[in-house]
Amino acid sequence: MTAPKAITFDCYGTIIDWDRAVQNYFRNILAQYDINNADVVALQRHWENIQFTYIQDHYRPYKEVLKHTMAMAFREFGYPFSTDDCIAFSESMGSWEPFPDAKEALLELKKLTKIALITNTDDAIINETVTHLGVDFDEIITAEQAGVYKANHQGFHLALERLGIERSELLHVGFGFKYDVVPATELNIKSCWVNRYGETRPANVKETFLVGDMSTLALLIKGMAHST
Structure with missing residues (x-):
């Protein structure tokens, strides 16, 4: 892949x-x-x-x-x-504080591909978070911009439009199964479920990839990039 x-x-x-x-x-x-x-x-x-x-x-x-x-x-x-x-x-x-592995993983992924956020929050809140995190994202799509919250599809459509890519070229990553994995699957977008706590899959939907943390995700994408 x-x-x-x-x-x-x-x-x-x-x-x-x-x-x-x-x-x-x-x-x-x-x-x-x-x-x-x-x-x-x-x-x-x-x-x-x-x-x-x-x-x-x-x-x-x-x-x-x-x-x-x-x-x-x-x-x-x-x-x-x-x-x-x-x-x-x-x-x-x-x-609110990031997970210990998040910033390093994002910076590694940014060397390999574009990174963006689709987040159920307002512009002011995410701007404060991103400044605190210290990572420069290529795009940030908020519920405020979309006018709706996930699991609505509008934020995903905005992301595809702004990133200038097809659905087949995107991977969406999230921990919120019904907020992220389910709508991505409905849109035929590849998904990665970050299941840090070993939770049971809550819906009859199957993610494309399953990882336990962001560090593992970074390794997965590095492997794909190197094999390509």
């Missing part, structure tokens, strides 16, 4: 350590109310399910999504929170 002419990435959860950031933020909020034994993993999963449904409706700015869905999840779990807590959560995303 030949190396892709471009690789598009999901950002939060694939490059940025989404789980750790969200769980730590929820844990710290609850600690303010002397709640120290909460199952923040379950709370995060519930919040993510709420968010997935919430963003399938009409487009809203992502900071608004973060504020409203956090409030919904905390309320449904019976946990205390304030409006200021929700605002602070929505303002924190741009400073």
Whole structure:
């Protein structure tokens, strides 16, 4: 198989350590109310399910999504929170830390192919994240630009248009199976599932490649490039 002419990435959860950031933020909020034994993993999963449904409706700015869905999840779990807590959560995303292997892998991949982001966030948030990460992407497509969130296909269409390539020349990489692997498969775009935690495949869809981290992805693409 030949190396892709471009690789598009999901950002939060694939490059940025989404789980750790969200769980730590929820844990710290609850600690303010002397709640120290909460199952923040379950709370995060519930919040993510709420968010997935919430963003399938009409487009809203992502900071608004973060504020409203956090409030919904905390309320449904019976946990205390304030409006200021929700605002602070929505303002924190741009400073969340990347996975330790992410930057080096991206810089290695950039030597071999174009790299781009298709991300379910706003321009301001991703600009802060990219500055913090220190990687220069060839293209960045946000939900704000597309006017919709993944798993909608519009962000993928924008990426193909801006990168000037065919679907067969693109590889899309993500950890969010229903946000990334499923729509890429529907569009006949090759996909790579970055499954860091050994999760069970959640849908009857098969990714093209499966890796456990970004370092392995970089090795995979290097092998393709060298064989070509």
